[in-house]
Amino acid sequence: MAFLEALRAEIGAAQVLTGAEAAGFGREWTGHYHWTPLAVARPGSTAEVAAVMRLASAAGVAVVPVGGNTGLNGGTHAEGALMLSLARLNRVRGLNAATRTVVAEAGVVLERLHEVAAEAGLVFPLTFGAKGSAMVGGFLSTNAGGSNVVRHGSARALCLGLEVVLADGRVMDLMTELHKDNTGYDLRDLMIGAEGTLGVITAAVLKLVPAPAGYGTALIGVESLEVALDLLNRVQAGSGGAVEAFEFMPARYMDRLARLKPELACPFPPQPVNILIEIASTRADESPSALLEEILGGALEAGLIGDAVIAGSEAQRRKLWLMRESAAEITFTTPNLVDTDVAFPLDRLETFLHRMTARLAVLDPGAEELVIAHLGDGNIHYTAYPTRDDAGLRDTIRAAVAEEAVALGGSFSAEHGVGLSKRPTMAAHKNPVALEVMRAIKAALDPRGILNPGKTLP
Amino acid sequence: MAFLEALRAEIGAAQVLTGAEAAGFGREWTGHYHWTPLAVARPGSTAEVAAVMRLASAAGVAVVPVGGNTGLNGGTHAEGALMLSLARLNRVRGLNAATRTVVAEAGVVLERLHEVAAEAGLVFPLTFGAKGSAMVGGFLSTNAGGSNVVRHGSARALCLGLEVVLADGRVMDLMTELHKDNTGYDLRDLMIGAEGTLGVITAAVLKLVPAPAGYGTALIGVESLEVALDLLNRVQAGSGGAVEAFEFMPARYMDRLARLKPELACPFPPQPVNILIEIASTRADESPSALLEEILGGALEAGLIGDAVIAGSEAQRRKLWLMRESAAEITFTTPNLVDTDVAFPLDRLETFLHRMTARLAVLDPGAEELVIAHLGDGNIHYTAYPTRDDAGLRDTIRAAVAEEAVALGGSFSAEHGVGLSKRPTMAAHKNPVALEVMRAIKAALDPRGILNPGKTLP
Known part of the structure; x- marks a missing residue:
């Protein structure tokens, strides 16, 4: 194929994988999606990414950008398409401690960013379970969230500048490190969260924050979400x-954790609502630990808290966090499940959970549900385990979750994006004018429709 | 004219101003711009805004949206165009204390938002000198900043949802109150800061924050910006x-203030760098006041501070703020000036000021300069007073400021936007691919080019 020959000539034959070499890229880790890519290109620089896009644009070849491939919605599904791996763009171009910024390429792994920041006495606050694999380009393209959003915002809020290669290979340089910059349309935020359908993010200027002098971390058990949210307001x-984090693990989550990872069992008899709370200063x-203890002590006296453990050491803190970070492992025990990611105004969370439990019982009596939530953001990961392997039933449950979410003023995608799996939901619930x-915009920026085709837009 | 007749039929003859009635809308308050609009339309609802846009779109009539008209860059210049006043869309549609959100129409005045939030024990943190006139639609369309950005971000960071009327009259409903919502492209942030060139903002969901239990406010005098920034880090x-605020007023500003508003004279002999600092908790x-006093006490012992006053009452706090909020009054004493709005990484501010002083002395020996800055954001309002009324000289100075800003990795528009006055700067300094x-995007959303034509885009 002439296109692949030209590609090899441009970025080197060793960086164009096909056949068995490419096959390993053809699946999502959840097992929900499998595909056979045309090839995998692994450019080593922004200029090479631009060259790949010029060739693909000229040949009309579909291109699916991929980073750590830790997504959950089929966003890197690439049947017959060229997968554009950003993994070799893995340089940290620089860190400026005075301005608290780091310039990182798309292939830098999130955990490495954490390490690089820590060496400078700073913190890059975005964090989530897949941090050991997820990459800058991916967490920006999906506007990822995670456990510290309640204080520091999602990926979008942590990005100051971007470098983007457009569909035709033009390089758009928006690499500012400024907190205030009103020079025209907000193209940065348009590219963030666009799931690689408008351009390929190759590098970013990211915000860092000062390292806290200390953390206060506790696991607390309370009887209801209402009490938990009252507690959140008190601690705030x-x-x-x-x-920094306010994470909800219900009793059922704790039971599953105790079964699958006994060393991480809840240190007290699980309550209906168990919260991992962390403050930092x-x-x-x-x-902060003493301050948290004092505030929680007041809540205990007021009868709000059933049980609580405060981390007395960094090791204890890490252990509490591992309970939360095991969520993916604990949840994705079978591909025959329905994982969702919905968000609500905080005052409507409990209603959603009640309605959904009742509705699931009708749709599939006997189906189990599992909930874990970034409660401080109103973001729930609701997972259903149907009693049978039935794609139609899974779609019905997925649609029901979205319907209940939207009916309560919520969102059917809080932090995981749309990808492939939520396109029908977009068609059903997104404002039609917004879709138009x-x-x-898609037609204006990618007129041949080669960038991650079939994703995001229904 | 058939268009105006149709307009009168649609929104009522009383709401379509022409001739002398419209003439009052034909100027910017700075005196920098004057124009004669075709007419002024004052729709009373989103549906009427949509009707106006449908008519204008069909007739190919240019439309310039206008709120409080407090801008500084000619953004509402409307020679021969229909001015679309949002002033009658002035309802606060609702406030939800539990979710800390307020839904306000485009014509709600900023100060009214402050009042409405205060009644609920909450704060809408955006604030700046023109708060008594500036409106929601305007501060969002320009992504306005002001004095609390260092803690709460610019207008964009405070907006959760938007309602927008497009060029052809379609209404795009993005009115979410969610903090996490990844359902497709970030159209909200695209509309914010677009200066009315992509759509007309008619309403917004805005974030509120809890009212602080107290403030600590001080005016401090130090010898250099370097010391001031060290102090900022210490207090943070x-x-x-x-x-919440870290505002820089140099000695020359204090002198001008003492001359023009003696009651607001600096309470100590002005130092080279005078900072209004406020913390809140x-x-x-x-x-917070005691905490600030303690931190500043340490800095005083370390010899960092020359002089300081801490506000001991709300009245004293208001007086310190009035010193800062008089900036526009003190600056715009003549239309024959060059006002600019530039931003820098914090470590490059001092270099810019040195370079600019030297450069102005060459361009126009004898010209005065005045600086006031949102120092915590790296945002400087640099004003030059040329020795003669010469438009060419003003353009040269303006271009020099932009050039020095960009050379230091800064922005030529921090919070005032582009409007008309910075279009040449956009042409000279904006990344060409970003301009394309x-x-x-403009062509895709406003194919006839009727929305605020000639603004933002060079």
Whole structure:
């Protein structure tokens, strides 16, 4: 094929994988999607990414950008398409401690960013379970969230500048490190979360924050979400907004954890609502752990808390976090499940869970459900385990979750994006004018429709 | 004219101003721009805005949306165009204290938002000098900044949802109140800061934050920007990131203030760098004022501070703020000036000011300069007062400021936008591929080019 020959000539034959070499790229780790890519291109620089896109654009070849491939919605599905791996663009181009910014290429792994920041006494606050594999380009293209969004925002809020290769190979340089920059349309945020359908992110300027002088971390058990949200407000008020994470693990999650990872079993009899809470502060004059203990002590006296454990050491803190970070492992025990990612205004979470439990019982009596939530953001990962392997039933459950979410003013995709799996939901629930505008922008920036075709847009 | 007749039929003759009635809309308050609009339409609802746009689109009439008309860059210049006033869309549709959101129409004045939030024990943190006139639609369309950006971000960071009328009258409903919502392209942020060239913002869901239990506010005098930035880091670290404002007023600003508003004269002999600093906290267990005093006390002992005053009452706090909020009044004493709005990484501010002073002395010996800055954001308002009324000289100075800003990795528009006055700067300094992408998006969303034509895009 002339296209692949030209590609080899441009970036080197060793960086164009086909056949068995490419086959390993043809699946999502959940097992939900499998495909056979045309080939996998592994350019080593922005200029080479641009060259790949020029060739693909001229040949009309579909291109699916891929980073750590840790997505959950089929966003890198690439049947017959060229997969464009950003893994070799893995340089940290620089870190400026004075301006608290780091310039990282698309293939830098999230955990490496954490390490690089820590060496400078700083923190890159985005974090989630897949941090050991997820890459900059991927977490920006999906506007990933995770466990620290309640304080630091999603990926979008942590990105100051971008470098993007467009469908035809033009390089758009938006690499500012400024916090204020009103020079024209917000193209940065348009590219973030576009799931590789408008351009290929090759590098970014990311915000860092000062390393806290200390953390206060606790696991607390309460009887209801209402009490938990009251507690969130108390801790926010009492700590001056220092809550970094507020993660909800229901009793069923704790049971599953105890079964599958006994060493991470809940240290007290699981309550209906168990919350991992963490506060952090740069203040050297007081201990966040002591402050958290004091605030929780007040809540205990008020009868709000059933049980609680405060981490007394970094090792104990890590252990509490491992309970939460085991979520994917604990959830994805079978491909025959329905994983969802919905968000709500905080005052409507409980209603959703009640409605969904009732509805699942009708759709598939005997089906189990598992919930884990970034509660501080109103973001629930609701998973259903149907009693039988039935794609139609899975679609019905998925549609029901989206319907209940939208009916309560929620979103059918909080932080995982749309990809392939939520295209029908987009068609059903996204504002039709917004869809028209999205299509107009897609046509304007990628007129041949070669960038991650069939994703995001229904 | 058939168009105006149709317009009167649609929104009522009383709401279509022409001739002398419309003439009052034909100027910017700075006196920099004057124009004669075709007419001024004052629709009273989103549906009426849509009707106006349908008519204008069919007739090919240019439409310039206008709110409080407090802009500084000619963004509402409307020679021969229909001005679309959003002032009658002035309802606060609702406030939800539990989710800390307010839904406000485009014509709601910023100060009214402050009042409405305060009644619910909450704060809408965006604030700047023109708050008594600026409206929601305007501060979103320009992504306005102001004095609390260092903690709460610009307008974009405070907006969760939008309602937008497109060029052809379609209504795009993006009115979510969610903090996490990854359902397709970020059309909200594309519309924010687009200066009315892509759509007309008619309503928004805005974030509120809890009212602080107290403020700590001080005016401090130090010898250099370097010391001031060291102080900013100290107060941020010592307060756990509680700095709400960090505003720079140089000695020359203080002199001007003492001359023009003697009641607001600096309470100590002005130092080279005078900073208004404010911290705030929701914590009831400590006084931000005492905490600030303690941190500043340490800095005083370390010899960093020349002089300082801490506000001991709300009245004293208001007086310190009035010193800062008088900036526009003090700056715009003559239309024959060059006002600019540039931003830098914090470590390059001082270099810019040195270079610019030297450069102005060459361009126009004897010209004065005045600086005021949102220092915590690296955002400087640099104003030059040329010795003669010479439009060419003004353009040369403006171009020099932009050139020096860009050379230091800065932006030529931090928070005021592009409008008319910075179009040549956009042409000279904006990444050319970004300009092409902006043009492609403009053509896709407003193919007839009727929305605020001639603005933002060079």
